[in-house]
Amino acid sequence: MTCIVGLVHDGKVYMGGDSAGVGGYDLHIRADEKVFTNGDFIMGFTSSFRMGQLLRYKFKPPYHMPGIPIDEYMVTTFVDEVRKCLKEGGFARSDNGEESGGKFLVGYRGELFYIDSDYQVGRLADGFAAAGCGDQIAHGALYATNGKPPEERINTALEAAERFSAGVRGPFVIKSL
Structure with missing residues (x-):
């Protein structure tokens, strides 16, 4: 259970996440953050803290060969290395x-991607995305706050998800790259 929110603003990616660790009816506020940087990448995870730990500490982002479009790189080289x-x-x-x-x-590189559990790579036309149990609530808040500063939009989206989803809790971590 979680809520991860990302958006693109002026060529920069902003991302925020909550701190809930939920299993059944148990809730733990985690000190290990769900949003982090790894080289030239900013990432925010749902699903499992183990997956997040692997992406943060074990995953080595592969070289992006010049001339390869970013979408092609993400769908092939990047995802192949994530799977491995x-x-x-x-x-x-x-x-x-x-x-x-x-x-x-x-x-x-100023683009936001959504990696699904089947490893498909998506890029939403709205310039923002959310994942986790609070994703629909966060999407609505991001849509409604268009035109406001990116950190404010992300914080509002996370606050809305916390208010209306049992699996989302602060403190919130917001980073940009």
């Missing part, structure tokens, strides 16, 4: 030959 990292770290799952991981947002 999650598999080697014991997180990736396989069910009837179908591989799955978790959901997370990635900011890279």
Whole structure:
């Protein structure tokens, strides 16, 4: 359970996340942040703290060859390395030959990407995205705050998700790259 929010503003990616660790009816406020940078990437994860730890500390972002469009790089080279990292770290799952991981947002070179549990890479036309149990609430808040400063929009989206979702709790962490 969580809420991760990202948006693009003036060529920069802003991302925020909550601090809830939820299992069943248990709630723990975690000190290990769900939003972090790894090299030239800003990431925010849902699904599992183990996945987030692998992305933060084990994942080595692959080289982006000049001339390769960013979408192509993210869908191929980047995701292939993520899959390898999650598999080697014991997180990736396989069910009837179908591989799955978790959901997370990635900011890279001023673009925001949504990585789904089947490793498909999405880029939303609105210039913002949210993931986790509070994602729909956050999307509405991001839409309604268009034109306000990015940190304010993210904070408002996270506050709305906290107010209306049992799986979202502050403190909130907001970073940019």
